[in-house]
Amino acid sequence: MTEQVKLNPQTSAAAGKAPVKKKKIASLDRRKARAGWIFVLPFVIGFVLVYIPIIYEALSYSFFNYSYLENGAVVKEFVGFTHYSTALFAEADFVQTLLTGLGEMAFDIPAILIFSLFIAVILNQKMAGRAVFRAIFFLPVVVSTGMMESILSSSYSAGSEAMELGGAESATEKLASSLALEQLLMSVFESLGFGVGLVEYIVQMVAEIASIVNRSGVQILIFLASLQSISPAIYESCQIDGATSWETFWKITFPMVTPMILVNGVYTIIDSFTTDSNSVMRVIGETYGSSTKGAPHVSAAMGWMYFLVVMLIVGLIAAIMSAFVFYQRRD
Amino acid sequence: MTENKEFKPQIKRETKNKIRVEFERTDLKERLKTKYLSAYFAKRVIWYIFRLLLLIGIAFVVIQPFITMITKSFMAPQDFRDTTVVNIPRNLSAGIYKAIFVDLHYIKVFFTTMGTSLACALLQTASCCLVGYGLAKFKFRGAKAVFFCVVLTLIIPHGSLQAAIFQRFSRFDILGIFKFLSGTTVTGIGWLDNILSKIHVLNMPMGIQTTNSIAPLLILSVTGLAFKNGLYIFMLRQFFRGVPDELEESAYLDGAGTFRTFVQVILPISIPMMVTVFLLAFCWQWTDDFYVPLFFVKDPQASNLMNYLASDLPPASLALDYTQTTGKSPEFMKAMEYGCGMMACLPLIILFLFCQKQLVQGIERSGIVG
Numbered sequence: 028m029t030e031q032v033k034l035n036p037q038t039s040a041a042a043g044k045a046p047v048k049k050k051k052i053a054s055l056d057r058r059k060a061r062a063g064w065i066f067v068l069p070f071v072i073g074f075v076l077v078y079i080p081i082i083y084e085a086l087s088y089s090f091f092n093y094s095y096l097e098n099g100a101v102v103k104e105f106v107g108f109t110h111y112s113t114a115l116f117a118e119a120d121f122v123q124t125l126l127t128g129l130g131e132m133a134f135d136i137p138a139i140l141i142f143s144l145f146i147a148v149i150l151n152q153k154m155a156g157r158a159v160f161r162a163i164f165f166l167p168v169v170v171s172t173g174m175m176e177s178i179l180s181s182s183y184s185a186g187s188e189a190m191e192l193g194g195a196e197s198a199t200e201k202l203a204s205s206l207a208l209e210q211l212l213m214s215v216f217e218s219l220g221f222g223v224g225l226v227e228y229i230v231q232m233v234a235e236i237a238s239i240v241n242r243s244g245v246q247i248l249i250f251l252a253s254l255q256s257i258s259p260a261i262y263e264s265c266q267i268d269g270a271t272s273w274e275t276f277w278k279i280t281f282p283m284v285t286p287m288i289l290v291n292g293v294y295t296i297i298d299s300f301t302t303d304s305n306s307v308m309r310v311i312g313e314t315y316g317s318s319t320k321g322a323p324h325v326s327a328a329m330g331w332m333y334f335l336v337v338m339l340i341v342g343l344i345a346a347i348m349s350a351f352v353f354y355q356r357r358d
Numbered sequence: 359m360t361e362n363k364e365f366k367p368q369i370k371r372e373t374k375n376k377i378r379v380e381f382e383r384t385d386l387k388e389r390l391k392t393k394y395l396s397a398y399f400a401k402r403v404i405w406y407i408f409r410l411l412l413l414i415g416i417a418f419v420v421i422q423p424f425i426t427m428i429t430k431s432f433m434a435p436q437d438f439r440d441t442t443v444v445n446i447p448r449n450l451s452a453g454i455y456k457a458i459f460v461d462l463h464y465i466k467v468f469f470t471t472m473g474t475s476l477a478c479a480l481l482q483t484a485s486c487c488l489v490g491y492g493l494a495k496f497k498f499r500g501a502k503a504v505f506f507c508v509v510l511t512l513i514i515p516h517g518s519l520q521a522a523i524f525q526r527f528s529r530f531d532i533l534g535i536f537k538f539l540s541g542t543t544v545t546g547i548g549w550l551d552n553i554l555s556k557i558h559v560l561n562m563p564m565g566i567q568t569t570n571s572i573a574p575l576l577i578l579s580v581t582g583l584a585f586k587n588g589l590y591i592f593m594l595r596q597f598f599r600g601v602p603d604e605l606e607e608s609a610y611l612d613g614a615g616t617f618r619t620f621v622q623v624i625l626p627i628s629i630p631m632m633v634t635v636f637l638l639a640f641c642w643q644w645t646d647d648f649y650v651p652l653f654f655v656k657d658p659q660a661s662n663l664m665n666y667l668a669s670d671l672p673p674a675s676l677a678l679d680y681t682q683t684t685g686k687s688p689e690f691m692k693a694m695e696y697g698c699g700m701m702a703c704l705p706l707i708i709l710f711l712f713c714q715k716q717l718v719q720g721i722e723r724s725g726i727v728g
Contacts, residue, residue, distance in 0.1 A: 066492025073581020085522035178699035330518015
């Protein structure tokens with residue numbers, strides 16, 4: 028990968044010098060190509076001079092043992108996959124956390140996608156106070172990141188605990204009543220013909236609503252943008268033809284936003300994988316900070332394995348989803 | 359509605375602009391009945407109420423942590439021992455906030471954080487605009503590879519690069535130039551090393567130490583490698599792709615160069631999008647808890663409000679006062695955290711309320727849907 032990138036500037040320069048048949052067009056093309064390179068130059072320079080060495084160093088970190096001499100020089104000792112096997116077999120937490128992390132993701136990603144699409148559809152309708160609701164829903168995008176994420180979530184749980192404590196009932200009574208309510212709801216939905224799995228999924232979604240809301244701000248924005256881009260004429264003609272809004276949603280809105288479902292799905296996976304509150308990231312960070320000898324190396328090895336898993340999943344899901352994506356043909 | 363009016367509509371009064379006509383209408387009761395007693399109307403009302411309740415409920419979930427943070431941080435020391443006090447303080451006290459201002463030097467930290475975030479956000483917006491425009495509007499060999507690299511920087515979890523980033527910036531060097539000029543380049547070939555070690559133009563045997571300053575952050579920002587910059591480049595690229603080519607073509611015809619076209623034609627129409635990117639960059643830099651503690655090893659306080667406030671040292675004066683009454687209860691520590699968190703995100707909330715319209719507009723018009 029790195030090689031490819033380093034080569035690119037040269038290959039393009041070579042292509043620029045090569046004799047081209049249509050002279051006039053070629054010179055304009057070449058000028059435009061050069062302008063393009065000038066525009067992306069900051070990134071390319073940074074990528075080649077800063078990022079690739081960092082990646083190289085991070086990779087070698089996971090394959091070598093470093094020892095620092097007194098004069099500041101570094102001695103590298105190749106140890107092969109030792110750090111990887113340490114991460115996999117000696118560190119008790121890593122594999123466990125990785126597996127639970129993947130399990131959580133299987134729940135979270137559909138939940139976030141469904142929720143954000145639902146909210147985007149609602150926020151796209153005309154109603155009183157829409158601006159206020161939009162402002163509130165986008166607040167987490169801005170505020171609930173980095174350090175604030177943990178403070179806000181602890182504050183949320185403190186607040187909801189406090190509210191539950193407020194009543195005079197004892198904890199067991201509370202639990203019993205909430206269980207009864209849950210069962211009642213389940214039986215109602217089951218008698219309506221919903222599957223048990225679906226109902227359980229929704230119940231769990233409601234239970235984790237706070238984290239879902241906090242993590243779906245950007246996705247709501249992206250869905251809103253795509254909803255706004257659907258021509259109202261299509262809806263109008265549907266209405267004239269007598270389609271109900273349910274039909275309109277599944278036949279028009281949903282196919283039109285499928286490209287964005289793909290984008291959002293990939294974004295959600297990457298986001299939930301790389302956020303610091305992610306449990307695997309936390310294990311990697313803790314390993315990095317721990318005082319055991321060679322801990323940074325093991326942490327780097329964990330990071331790379333994690334990256335491979337993420338890439339694999341992103342690729343897999345993107346491949347599956349893109350089979351169902353509908354692209355509107357534009358003339 | 360008198361009887362003698364028949365089929366013909368009668369003109370009652372006619373002025374220059376208005377005309378008033380009497381004609382036979384269904385009476386009011388009938389009209390209201392058909393309008394409001396239909397299944398269609400009932401369905402709409404139910405949906406309206408359901409929607410409103412749902413939105414209010416979810417909005418409450420978003421707002422509730424802030425409310426808890428505010429109320430808890432205003433509690434007086436004795437409230438933390440009083441078990442009947444849960445969320446609403448019985449004895450109001452601004453002690454925590456006073457401590458934040460006096461002992462934690464809020465004003466000073468605020469301005470340093472402001473400086474860092476502003477500088478980083480401006481640089482990031484500028485470089486991401488350039489890169490995004492370059493990727494969107496120019497066809498050149500390797501454009502796809504560059505875009506792939508952009509996505510790659512977004513995907514690689516920065517946690518796995520932690521050690522390498524730190525190493526890189528604590529001995530910052532470009533292609534070994536500084537090492538070369540100070541004579542510490544090691545090639546492994548004896549005679550070459552001997553010659554190289556005689557060079558003493560600079561005295562930086564290990565490169566420049568850039569940690570403990572904002573230089574690493576600025577370097578990352580200029581090159582579009584900082585936190586989530588891949589996302590900004592992607593958003594801007596999609597936006598610029600939606601800008602019609604005719605605009606640039608006409609500018610070229612008028613004799614403007616590529617760069618002038620970009621500055622004078624493209625940038626003015628992309629202000630909402632730029633505000634969006636700037637806002638995201640600013641806020642995410644403001645609350646950053648990865649790069650700042652990584653680069654500011656000596657004192658994380660120096661550049662970032664969040665990390666300073668959230669570092670778990672309670673302010674000296676307050677610690678004494680409160681721990682005497684509360685015995686360092688975990689609730690109190692939490693309240694401290696909430697007060698600090700509140701003061702840290704207040705500027706962001708204010709900024710958000712001002713820019714909220716542009717944010718939504720920018721993303722809606724971004725044509726991420728390209």
